[in-house]
Structure formats: structure tokens, C-alpha cells
Amino acid sequence: MKYLFYPGCSMEKSAIPYLMSLKAIEDKLSMELVELEDWNCCGATEYSAVNRIASHALVGRNLAIAESMSAESHTLVAPCSACYLNLSKTDHYLQEDRIFKARIDDALAAGDMSYTPGSIEVRHALDVIYNEIGLEKIKANVVKPLKGLRVAAYYGCMIVRPDLHGYYDSHEYPMILEELLEALGAEVIDFPMKTHCCSGHMTQISGETAYELIRRLIYGATRYEADLMVTLCPMCQLNIDAYQSEANRYFKTDYVMPILYFTQLIGLAFGIDAKDLGIGQEFVDPRPALAKIDVEVDEAPAATKKRRVKEEGLPMPQMPGKNGGGD
Amino acid sequence: MTVLVDRQTKKGPWVDQLKGRTLIEWVEDRTPGDSRLEMCIQCGTCGGSCPSGQDMDHTPRQLFAMLRAELEEEVLNSNTPWFCVSCYLCTVRCPQEVKITDIMYTIKTLAVADPRTHANTARDFSETFIGYVDRFGRSFEFGLASRHALSHMPNSVQGVMELGLGLLTQRRMDLTPTKIKNLPQLSKILHRAKELEAEL
Ligand code: SF4
Numbered sequence: 306m307k308y309l310f311y312p313g314c315s316m317e318k319s320a321i322p323y324l325m326s327l328k329a330i331e332d333k334l335s336m337e338l339v340e341l342e343d344w345n346c347c348g349a350t351e352y353s354a355v356n357r358i359a360s361h362a363l364v365g366r367n368l369a370i371a372e373s374m375s376a377e378s379h380t381l382v383a384p385c386s387a388c389y390l391n392l393s394k395t396d397h398y399l400q401e402d403r404i405f406k407a408r409i410d411d412a413l414a415a416g417d418m419s420y421t422p423g424s425i426e427v428r429h430a431l432d433v434i435y436n437e438i439g440l441e442k443i444k445a446n447v448v449k450p451l452k453g454l455r456v457a458a459y460y461g462c463m464i465v466r467p468d469l470h471g472y473y474d475s476h477e478y479p480m481i482l483e484e485l486l487e488a489l490g491a492e493v494i495d496f497p498m499k500t501h502c503c504s505g506h507m508t509q510i511s512g513e514t515a516y517e518l519i520r521r522l523i524y525g526a527t528r529y530e531a532d533l534m535v536t537l538c539p540m541c542q543l544n545i546d547a548y549q550s551e552a553n554r555y556f557k558t559d560y561v562m563p564i565l566y567f568t569q570l571i572g573l574a575f576g577i578d579a580k581d582l583g584i585g586q587e588f589v590d591p592r593p594a595l596a597k598i599d600v601e602v603d604e605a606p607a608a609t610k611k612r613r614v615k616e617e618g619l620p621m622p623q624m625p626g627k628n629g630g631g632d
Numbered sequence: 633m634t635v636l637v638d639r640q641t642k643k644g645p646w647v648d649q650l651k652g653r654t655l656i657e658w659v660e661d662r663t664p665g666d667s668r669l670e671m672c673i674q675c676g677t678c679g680g681s682c683p684s685g686q687d688m689d690h691t692p693r694q695l696f697a698m699l700r701a702e703l704e705e706e707v708l709n710s711n712t713p714w715f716c717v718s719c720y721l722c723t724v725r726c727p728q729e730v731k732i733t734d735i736m737y738t739i740k741t742l743a744v745a746d747p748r749t750h751a752n753t754a755r756d757f758s759e760t761f762i763g764y765v766d767r768f769g770r771s772f773e774f775g776l777a778s779r780h781a782l783s784h785m786p787n788s789v790q791g792v793m794e795l796g797l798g799l800l801t802q803r804r805m806d807l808t809p810t811k812i813k814n815l816p817q818l819s820k821i822l823h824r825a826k827e828l829e830a831e832l
């Protein structure tokens with residue numbers, strides 16, 4: 306089955322393992338992901354904080370590109386929850402609000418583009434894999450069940466809320482990820498924090514606020530004795546993985562709660578090599594957890610490596626507008 | 633908090649833009665879809681659901697009461713919208729189906745555009761972020777984190793640098809920003825969109 310595919314900026318940067326693992330299971334799930342041509346950033350939660358119309362016009366360009374490629378498929382898959390929500394929200398409001406639509410049409414026309422609201426169906430990767438591909442197909446491919454691995458299914462916010470198109474079973478206590486993980490043979494714990502916030506971009510704004518939200522999640526998963534958390538969003542993964550040591554430092558705690566993408570667990574159950582699933586690139590070492598299912602990872606994750614910060618510091622990226630960088 | 637200002641005599645910077653609308657109506661007009669802000673019954677479900685509520689100056693409910701009372705400067709300088717992490721819990725729980733999270737975004741845009749808003753880290757973060765999107769068509773996480781940290785969190789630069797180094801050594805971060813091919817097209821769209829926004 307062919308699907309249009311919107312990777313989003315994170316998938317090419319901090320969430321490369323998510324992209325690798327999704328690509329690694331594509332064939333076995335009989336999916337063919339056709340990447341949108343020349344897509345742009347979805348604006349995350351930042352663009353709409355500065356300019357409302359432009360934030361939706363930005364997304365409108367991606368929808369217009371998708372419509373121009375709809376001979377391939379009418380379904381657009383986004384694996385990042387923020388990208389997914391921005392795409393689906395813009396489409397929803399274009400259908401609901403005629404004045405808003407006229408403004409977005411006007412803006413898109415300035416770039417010789419147009420989009421017919423409702424012509425593209427925006428879906429999250431988890432939703433497509435669960436609802437379209439289905440658990441039967443997944444079970445049929447499991448060769449190495451994740452038996453004995455205790456996992457906390459973590460959804461975060463933006464996939465199940467506001468859920469403008471009604472794809473999910475609940476805004477606050479969904480079960481589809483649990484069902485999927487059980488189909489892989491994993492032992493799924495009860496995780497009441499499953500749709501609590503990872504803190505989003507708050508790590509960049511107020512560390513204290515962010516660390517508390519991260520602490521609640523890793524505390525909850527630890528209390529219920531999960532070996533690892535399972536996520537479906539690059540932002541959630543980054544916050545819980547990369548900022549876990551900061552949160553520990555702040556609260557003087559010593560939680561060790563690895564977090565992997567659901568696509569990586571699917572891949573492991575399908576017998577795909579950990580390396581090909583991007584496993585080994587985490588900050589919080591998942592190897593002790595994975596050892597329970599006899600998965601070996603060669604590379605030591607960053608947090609366990611001895612870190613040397615060179616005196617001259619990091620190479621700085623060139624800033625736009627300065628030294629002619631980037632333009 | 634200042635006392636309620638009489639809308640007829642008020643000479644605030646927003647008078648022209650309001651074009652006779654109440655502040656609530658203006659926010660509604662600027663928010664895509666049906667925001668239902670005027671339907672708020674001040675029940676407090678939003679504040680009680682909010683994960684960052686304890687760090688906010690005002691709960692969403694209070695902020696909406698301030699909008700109704702037309703307390704412009706207090707609304708502009710409340711940290712509440714900036715501490716909203718867009719979790720949408722209030723939005724799905726509100727008995728009046730007020731699109732609270734969307735309204736938070738609109739209030740942020742007002743604060744960004746208004747000279748009465750005090751300097752604020754969160755606002756700068758958003759502006760830095762969209763600066764990258766405007767120039768490249770893509771966001772650039774490492775540039776974002778380091779540039780933002782350097783100007784706002786000098787004490788945590790070491791931590792951010794270590795994080796950056798970690799992401800680099802883990803091959804999870806790229807030093808060169810990706811630029812989309814048809815940037816001129818995107819620029820034209822965004823330029824026109826910003827003109828339209830100014831008319832709201
Ligand atoms: S939950 Fe809705 S109705 Fe209740 S105070 Fe908040 S916005 Fe108003």
C-alpha cells in the first residue's frame with residue numbers, strides 16, 4: 306500500500322533512529338512511503354506563537370504538495386506528533402472556517418499553489434500501522450517475540466489530543482499502542498501517565514518546568530517497573546532521553562529509564578538487527594533492558610561513554626544573516 | 633492589577649486595531665476555526681487540568697477573565713500563554729468546548745507584536761525558531777538550541793553544549809542547515825500571509 310510521507314525536520318536530525326526503524330519495517334508491513342517533494346517545516350509549536358495565518362500557510366504549502374501528488378495516495382503519513390497535528394489541524398480549520406480558508410487560499414496563491422480542504426487524509430504513523438496495516442499483519446511477521454520485556458506505552462499529547470478527526474479510542478487513556486506492543490509479545494505495564502506532556506519545547510524556555518514534567522513520567526514508568534518507555538514522537542523521545550540526566554541533576558535523583566520508538570520495537574520483534582533500527586544512539590542506555598530479550602547492541606550510548614569536552618568548545622553552526630552563513 | 637478601563641475613553645495602542653470589537657471578539661477573529669472564547673463560563677476545569685499551571689502567573693480561566701475585563705497590559709505580560717506546553721488537555725476537557733490551546737497561541741501573537749510586552753525568553757525562542765524556518769524552510773535544532781542558550785541561559789550553556797556534543801557524536805544532529813529547494817515560493821506565501829495577518 307502506498308502512502309504519502311511527511312518526515313518532518315526532526316526525523317532528519319535528532320530522530321534519525323525513528324526514520325531508520327520506520328524504513329526498516331516498511332517492506333515487511335507492505336507499506337511504501339512516498340516522501341513529499343520539497344516539503345517545509347511544519348512550524349512546530351513556535352510559528353503559531355508569532356503569526357497565526359503564516360503558520361497555517363506554511364503547513365498549507367505541504368498540503369498543497371501532497372494534493373499535487375495524490376495520484377500516489379490520498380493518505381499522508383506523519384510520524385511526528387507535532388507535524389501530524391499541525392497538518393491535520395490546518396486541514397480541519399480550512400474545512401470549518403470559510404474566512405480562514407479565503408486567507409490561506411490568498412497566501413498560497415502568492416506562491417502559485419492551492420489546496421482543496423479534505424482532499425488529503427492526514428494520519429499518524431501509529432494510527433496507520435495499527436488501523437490500516439493491522440495487528441494480524443504485524444503478528445504474522447513476529448519472529449522474535451519481545452517476551453519478558455516490560456514496557457510503558459507512552460503516547461504524549463498531540464497524537465490523541467485534540468484528535469480533530471476522531472481516529473483514537475480516547476483523549477486520555479488510549480489503548481492501541483498497548484495492543485500493538487502486546488502483539489509483539491511484550492509485557493505492557495499499566496502506565497497512568499501515558500498521555501501526559503513531555504514538556505515540549507519548555508526545555509528551551511524554563512528548565513524547572515520542563516524537568517518536573519519529565520520527572521513525573523520517568524517516575525511513573527519506574528514505579529510500575531517498566532524496563533523501558535515506548536514513544537511515537539521525536540520531541541517526546543528527545544526530552545525524556547536527552548534531558549533525563551539534566552532532570553536527574555536538578556532533582557538529585559538517579560532514574561535510568563530508556564526510551565525507544567515503537568517502530569524500533571516492531572523491528573526487533575521482526576528480527577531486524579538493532580543497528581539497522583538506529584538502536585545504540587540513545588543517551589539513556591537501553592542495553593540492560595534489551596538484554597532481557599537477548600538483543601545485543603555494539604555501540605555504547607552517549608551517556609555511558611566518557612565525554613570529553615574540548616577546550617575550544619564545539620564547532621559553531623553558521624548563523625543565518627551572519628558571515629553570510631546559509632543564505 | 634489596574635482597574636477596569638472604560639472602553640469608550642481608553643486610548644490604548646489597540647484601539648485602532650479593535651475597530652469597535654471587544655478584546656474577546658478580536659482574539660476570536662484572529663483565531664482560526666470557531667474558538668468559542670465568549671462561551672467560557674469560568675468553571676476552572678482548564679486550570680485544574682494544566683500540567684504547567686503551578687508555574688503560570690494566571691490560570692487559563694483567569695486569563696480569559698482578564699481578556700473580558702480588557703486588561704490589555706496584564707494579558708500581554710502574563711507568562712501564562714508562554715508556559716502553555718500545548719498539551720490540549722484543557723481543550724478536550726472544557727465543558728464549553730473553548731479552544732483554549734488555540735487561544736493561547738493567538739494571545740502569544742499579540743504579545744509578540746506589541747511594544748508593551750516585556751522582554752521574555754519564550755517569545756525570543758519562538759522568534760529565533762521561526763527565523764530559521766523563514767530563511768531555510770526547515771528548522772535547525774542545534775542552531776536553535778545553541779543560539780538561544782547563548783543569549784538566554786549563559787549558566788546552562790555548558791549543559792546545552794554537552795547535549796549538542798552528545799547529539800553530534802550520536803550522529804543525531806547536523807551542523808549544516810537544510811534548505812528547501814523552492815524557498816522563494818515559500819517566502820512569497822509567508823510574506824502574503826503576514827500582510828493578511830496585519831489586517832486582522
Ligand atoms: S474549562 Fe472552558 S469554560 Fe471552564 S474556565 Fe476553562 S475555558 Fe472557561
Ligand code: SF4
Pocket residue numbers: 678681682683684685692715716717718719720721722723732733736
Ligand atoms: S494546553 Fe496549555 S493551557 Fe491547556 S492544559 Fe495544556 S499546558 Fe495548560
